[in-house]
Amino acid sequence: MSEAITSGREKGVLEAEGPPVGELHAPLRDLVVDRLRANILSGRYKSGERLVEDRLAEDFKVSRNPVREAIRALAAEGLVAVTPRRGATVAGFSTAETREMIEVRATLEAMNARLAARRRDPGMIATLMNCLNEGQQRAGEGDPAELVRLNAHFHDLLAAAGHNRILGDLMRKLRERTNLVFAPRSANGAAQTWEEHRAILEAVIVGDEELAALLASRHVLQAGERHLEATEAAAGGEAGPMASAVMLEAAETPSP
Amino acid sequence: MSEAITSGREKGVLEAEGPPVGELHAPLRDLVVDRLRANILSGRYKSGERLVEDRLAEDFKVSRNPVREAIRALAAEGLVAVTPRRGATVAGFSTAETREMIEVRATLEAMNARLAARRRDPGMIATLMNCLNEGQQRAGEGDPAELVRLNAHFHDLLAAAGHNRILGDLMRKLRERTNLVFAPRSANGAAQTWEEHRAILEAVIVGDEELAALLASRHVLQAGERHLEATEAAAGGEAGPMASAVMLEAAETPSP
């Protein structure tokens, strides 16, 4: 795969192609951001890997400036960590940080599901149903990258249904960060994931705010649990044995 | 006030002063970020005002590069808005966006208060008490800038008491954004604000998670209400008359 970024505007022999008419070309910085983010989220760049400006600039065939800005943009999103004079690396998270992110995500997803159930909108729901069907269909087939994409899409649609863009942005950034942590074993439990999606959507459809919030919260917390159990099993219990249960309890919304 | 940023390392006649020993000098970018943020939050730069790179570079006596990066960092925090080839302006928010931010903040502050009440920590509580006393004392005196600082400090301490840094970061960024909106009439209701702080802290101290969460949520929502009422009164009802009540209901955690 060629990594070069060109903004689609090479010097053609016959000047027939200005910048795509009506479609403003994005600054290189933004293109680089997209590429870097994609490479990080896809696992092509692994956690802890150094991101050397010069090398990336060469890879992408641009100067260091857009690369610098892209790196800092991703740092603001929490996908890369940069230390003042030592450069940037793909972010990695401790189990404590992971737990914290999961706690917050659970709360935000619960809030959003509540809003989606309250403001339910036929158009949105139809779109969500389509996404859900496709997801459940492909859950068995494999192709991790496609499943990750569909999962992100479902959550984005649900965020749109909540009609709170501030909330949606926060959820997306947090989701990307946790996905980065989960990436190594992301294929786990796709079927269960989509079963949970189905349950959330049903609660939203019937307008049961309480249930939608509870299910959305658990959806996140259980994914976190599965991950922590897996890593604890692999690493031999670096945290307490029931850390996941503690986590679940921590963010649960109080029940009536 | 001289706006120049120097990193404290001028060419002295007698080379007696390297970079302050043991204290790594921050990159200019970070210094510029701090200055810009301070100028924005203090209202020195008003919402909508253009941030021209050249002018800022001259003001701060640095090149455009650190300024560019600083602007983008603040854009990531949501304090400035940048349009691809048209430059950056100090962010401004519609009433809809403001409402959304308030909703999310209310939820996050509620979650944090719950965590602080659960994990209550004597040291933290003592520090919070000090801050509270100082705040209540100065609430009558005026000096808006000092009150804003103390308010930020109280919320930061409460965030620390919640022991979730991810959550704390999100709350701080959101608080800055809402403060930017509220800035024009921020002096309003300082006494009430600190009375609410007191109530929240009391709930945290006795470990009543439910009450702490409820009070924290209301603290944010009521501040939002006060603001929206004020602007609606000033602008002649641009949104529905009971928008603030709707907002309050929107994020309230369900009661048992």
Added chain:
DNA sequence: ACGGCCTATCTTGTATACAAGATGTCGAGG
């Protein structure tokens, strides 16, 4: 052989230069 310094090299930080997009102005033509 070991520890510490010193230099060679790599990488980031900052400045400057140039290219190209956006905006505002003024005049010609209707």
Added chain:
DNA sequence: CCTCGACATCTTGTATACAAGATAGGCCGT
């Protein structure tokens, strides 16, 4: 009088150059 368009100007986007901090390997002394 108004509109359209070419030009002048302002501002951002990108590249390159140089300065300075960080790192690693080797050399010297003991």
